[in-house]
Amino acid sequence: xxxxxxxxxxxxxxxxxxxxxxxxxxxxxxxxxxxxxxxxxxxxxxxxxxxxxxxxxxxxxxxxxxxxxxxxxxxxxxxxxxxxxxxxxxxxxxxxxxxxxxxxxxxxxxxxxxxxxxxxxxxxxxxxxxxxxxxxxxxxxxxxxxxxxxxxxxxxxxxxxxxxxxxxxxxxxxxxxxxxxxxxxxxxxxxxxxxxxxxxxxxxxxxxxxxxxxxxxxxxxxxxxxxxxxxxxxxxxxxxxxxxxxxxxxxxxxxxxxxxxxxxxxxxxxxxxxxxxxxxxxxxxxxxxxxxxxxxxxxxxxxxxxxxxxxxxxxxxxxxxxxxxxxxxxxxxxx
Numbered sequence: 001x002x003x004x005x006x007x008x009x010x011x012x013x014x015x016x017x018x019x020x021x022x023x024x025x026x027x028x029x030x031x032x033x034x035x036x037x038x039x040x041x042x043x044x045x046x047x048x049x050x051x052x053x054x055x056x057x058x059x060x061x062x063x064x065x066x067x068x069x070x071x072x073x074x075x076x077x078x079x080x081x082x083x084x085x086x087x088x089x090x091x092x093x094x095x096x097x098x099x100x101x102x103x104x105x106x107x108x109x110x111x112x113x114x115x116x117x118x119x120x121x122x123x124x125x126x127x128x129x130x131x132x133x134x135x136x137x138x139x140x141x142x143x144x145x146x147x148x149x150x151x152x153x154x155x156x157x158x159x160x161x162x163x164x165x166x167x168x169x170x171x172x173x174x175x176x177x178x179x180x181x182x183x184x185x186x187x188x189x190x191x192x193x194x195x196x197x198x199x200x201x202x203x204x205x206x207x208x209x210x211x212x213x214x215x216x217x218x219x220x221x222x223x224x225x226x227x228x229x230x231x232x233x234x235x236x237x238x239x240x241x242x243x244x245x246x247x248x249x250x251x252x253x254x255x256x257x258x259x260x261x262x263x264x265x266x267x268x269x270x271x272x273x274x275x276x277x278x279x280x281x282x283x284x285x286x287x288x289x290x291x292x293x294x295x296x297x298x299x300x301x302x303x304x305x306x307x308x309x310x311x312x313x314x315x316x317x318x319x320x321x322x323x324x325x326x327x328x329x330x331x332x333x334x335x
Contacts, residue, residue, distance in 0.1 A: 003111045006057040013039060015059065018067040019095070027101055027133040028093035031266040031273055036241035038072055038083045040234065047234030049087050050076060056118065057083070058111060060096075060104055069096035069104035078121040080112075086126035088234070090157065090275075090311040090328065094134050105137040109145050123333040126154065127312075130327040138331060148334040158310040158323025166298045169322070177320045184287040185294050191286055193256040197295045200250040206243055209250055210236055213262040216278025223278070235264075235276075242266060253292040261288035263296060271307040272300045293321060 006012055019035040031037060045053060058071040071094050072083040082092040096104045111117060123142075128135060130153075142149045163169050170178050188195045200209045214232060218224040227235075242248035249265040249272065260283040266273040274296075279289045300308055310318040312328055319325075 002061055003107055004059050004061070005111075005117070006059060007055045009042070009055070012042070012055060012057060015057075015067070015070075019070065022067050022070065023095055025097045026093075026095045027098040028091075028095070028129070029269045030091040030093070031242070031247060031268040032084050032089040032091055032127075033072065033093065033095055034242075034245070034247070034268075036245055037089075037238055040237040040241055041084050041089065042074070043237065044230055044234040046084070046088055047232075048228060048230030052076070054118070056080060058108060060100075060107065069100050070094065071104075071108055075118055075120060078119060079124045080120045080122065081124050082126060084127070085124075086154075086330075088231075089127060090273075091129055092125070092127040093129070093132050098133055101133055102137050105134065105141055109141045113145065121335050123331075125331045125333075128329045128331055129157070130329055132329075135329070135331065138333070142333045150332040150334070152330050152332075154328045154330050155312045156314045156325045157312050157328050158314075158318040158325050160297075160308040160310065160321065160323050162297070162301050162305055162307055164301070166301055169297065169301060173320075173322050177322075180320065181290065181294055184290045188286045188288070188291045191255065195253065195255055195260075195286070195291070197251060197253045197292055199299075200243075200248075200252075203243060206240065206250075207236075209252075210239055212252070212259050213250060213264055213278060216259060216262045216280060217276060219278060219281055223276075239264065249296075251292060251296055253288045253295070255283050255286070255288070258283075260286075261292045263292055265296065267305075271305050271309060272296065273309045274311060290317065293317070297321070 016035040023029060023033055054075040056073045056075045058073060059067060060069040062068050073080050074083050084092050139149055163172065200206060214227060218227055239248055247266050247268040249267040251263045252259045253261040259280065261279045262277065263274065264276045266275060277289055297308060310323045
């Protein structure tokens, strides 16, 4: 293996085409590993989450120059971390096919021990999924190198496997939750104002639609605090990039002509990734968030998506809609 250290933004940007092509065959295929997402994250250092950092991307190429594996890392002080760490990127990992992963991680640890590599004291890997194929290789190689390994659960991340029809989906739910969803949807359909929904399709309207969505988000006190100027910039940049590359799903529920709820999701790798949401409290009586989520699930089933990932967080609605709990981990490897 021939590992290359990438530390400049231009060299990082130049990898886009090869990077995204490799991700298609990676053992871990999540939207937060797309090049346009991580490059926009780096431009704002996670919407201001970090004050500083140095790129430390490690890329491997085969004999003919084809990219075969990537460790998308940056150095924060003396801690090596995934690009995207950690607040706004629900899942992170290495990028390599299953058959290359073990040899790449083995070579990676050899490279990290080279005196030419920048000084580091910890490999601090946030937001690995509990079923990440990287985990056993990382733990084994770290132990062989004599490093201390710590693992902790950060958060649950419920996942919903989708059946072939809306009726089949409802049949998988507990009776009380099925009745609740049907009741809320029926109530919205019988509201005295027309209730409809749509997915944003036109780039010309995207700026206004994103502003409207962020306004809905800010109706929640905690999200209002979260939406700093830097974070708003980050969210807009990453959403625009996802739209241009065809994997943004920005959906709204309308009551009359007023946006009552919005979901910003990713439509990637044959599933929907539920990223953020907001509602107008004026319409709380018709549960616009529930109604819109039901519409999105129905759409996903009709369009052949295999699953819906609720991602990080243990909010009760995720389980009421049928989510099965999985966990996100932090793996800390200390010299």
